[in-house]
Amino acid sequence: MQSAWIGDALAAALARDSKEGLARQLTRQLRQWIGEGRLAAETRLPASRDLARQLAIGRNTVIDAYEQLLAEGYLETRHGSGTYVCALFKRQTPAAPEPMAALGLSGRGGELSALTRRDDDYNGAFVPCIPEIRDFPHRQWQQLLARHQRQARLLDFNYQAGGGLPALRQALADYLRMARAVRCHPDQILITQGTQHSLTLCALLLADPGDAAWMEEPGYLGARVAMQMAGLRTVPAPIDEQGLNPAQVADPTPPRLIYATPSYQYPLGVTMPLARRLALIEYARQANAWIIEDDYDSEFRYNSQPLPALQGLSEDARVIYLGTLSKVMYPGLRTGYIVVPEGLVDDFRAANARLHPEGHYPLQSALAEFIGNGQFARHIRRMRDLYQERQHCLRAALVHTEASEWTWSSGHAGMHVLATLPPRLDETRLSQQAAKEGIWLSTLGKHYQAPPDRQGLVIGYAGVAEADIVRGVRVMDRLARAQH
Ligand SMILES: Cc1ncc(COP(=O)(O)O)c(C=O)c1O
Known part of the structure; x- marks a missing residue:
């Protein structure tokens, strides 16, 4: 007490x-x-x-x-x-409790625990998809936050149900129309606590238990967890060199949802070309399915203009666009958004306000100013240059190592690259040994729902200082050589 x-x-x-x-x-x-x-x-x-x-x-x-x-x-x-x-x-160590009777997790709880209880660590080389949080303009951001907190109206402290502060929805709509060719007006934007939250809402509101949801294979575990926990039947949709390919899905049941990362497929790092985008939209139209477009890191492209979002290409609004500020600002901000088709906005807003009551309006107000006054775009440009340099550093460090003979993805965008391993190497052993030396090598295998057809490592470099990149490559090379 x-x-x-x-x-x-x-x-x-x-x-x-x-x-x-x-x-x-x-x-x-x-x-x-x-x-x-x-x-x-x-x-x-x-x-x-x-x-x-x-x-x-x-x-x-x-x-x-x-x-x-x-x-x-x-x-x-x-x-x-x-x-x-x-x-x-001083408190005595309490006696060991009696073994618990069979009251514990539900069947679904056990499934969720099996999917999520991994020894994930979110720091250091080479955790995928972590931005460089040390170079965020923390001081200016703190000042902005403090000012908006001071200026908050009394009402901002109450429950909210508007789908997010209007000024932030306006700033995001302006940004998405210009930068991503997304078709939207501010009323269609629903502010969430990030993509994970957005995915859960989409699964609950757009599909029923037992419905098929196509998941990229390999793909983002967070998306599969959201779908499975909403009771959907996740169907692996193989990725080829152009991204998700409807023709390669073995399961004949038409899906209700199709989850895709067309800008920079996670984790293979391929970008879906225009023709495939149009074909996927046409497939969804015929199957009467929704496409969930997870545009998690499209701001980082190094030598080409981004392709327009699927959402903007879809004439009949069957794409739900998900964005996040986790990568372009920082993950702890827990802010993302959904661009909801017009006819569904009220339903999404009401369900969200009940399931995840809204708040943080002073923070949203600061964000609206951060985006509106150009600091957001400036930060993204700086990070784009930094991440490109870091990828160069990674590739330079690989020269003359065993790893230079592996197959590396192009890295033309995003915050990670994929190394496909030759069959003689064991990805799990490599990853476990590297973890003992503080290096995080995310295995490709854990991104598969079905048994994987190859081995690889997903290497995040964006949030890793150059000296740590060099050390990480050295450790990886030594461990790979030792496997001969
Ligand atoms: C493909 C993909 N989507 C979404 C996210 C996470 O987004 P959020 O932090 O907004 O939940 C990640 C994070 O690594 C990701 O890799």
Whole structure:
């Protein structure tokens, strides 16, 4: 029990009409709580004057109780700083609990746990998809945040149900129309806590349990988790050199949802060309399916203009566009958005406000200014240059290593590259050994739902300083050579 709560707990425990005097009750109650461990060793007790005032009893009553417990060794005083529970009452290690009866996770809970309990680490070389958070303009951002927090209206502190602050929805709509050729007006934008949240909403609102959802194979685990936990049947949709290929899906059931990362397929790193984009939209139209376009890192392209988003190419609005600020700003911001087709906006907004009540309007207001005043675009340009340099550094470090003989994806965009390993190497062993040296080599295998047809490593370089890239490559090379 924290000392701040002691007065409240005592107020509830004291029986004013009891024959037992108040000092005795206080003594007994405190003694009992100390013995049970509810009042932990070294907890500071309230000053006698404060406790007496809080309990509306005489100060001497409190002093009598404290002195009694001091004499019994339950309490101790520290010169000049007050009365404490005696350090000797350090918590004993509790006895091992009885084995739990069969009450535990549900079947779905067990499935979710199996999918998500991985030893993921989000720091260092070469964790995929982490931006360089050290180079974010933290000082300007803090100032902006502080100002918007100060200027917040009283209403901004209440529950919200508008789908996000209008100014932020406006700023994002302007950005998406210009930079990504997305067709949208601000009312179609729903602010979320990131793509993971957006995916869950789409799965719940656009498909029923048992419906087929095509998932890129290999693909983003977060998307598969969202679909499976909404009860959908995830169907692997193989990726070829142009991205998701409807002709290669073995399962004949028409899907209700098709999840795709056409700008820079995660994790293979291929970009879907225009003809395939149009073919996928046409396929979705005929199958009466929704396409969920996860445009997670399209801002980072190094030698070409981005292709227009699928959403902008679809005449009949069957693409749901998901964006995130996790990569272009920082993941801890937990802000993303969905561009919802016009006819569904009210349903999405209402469901979201009930499932994930909105808030953070002062932060959204700061974000709207950050985007509107050009800082956002400037930061993206700086990061694009930095990530390109880092990819050069990675490729330079690979020269004369064993890894230079592996097949590397083009890296023309994004924040990671894929290394396809020759069959003689074991991706899991490589990754486990590297982890012991603080290097994170994400195996390609864990991005598959069905058994993988190749081995590889997904190498994130964007958030890794050059010295760490060089060291990481050295470790990877040594471990790969040792596997011969
Ligand atoms: C393909 C893909 N989509 C989405 C995300 C995450 O987005 P958010 O942080 O907004 O949930 C990631 C993160 O790594 C990703 O790789």
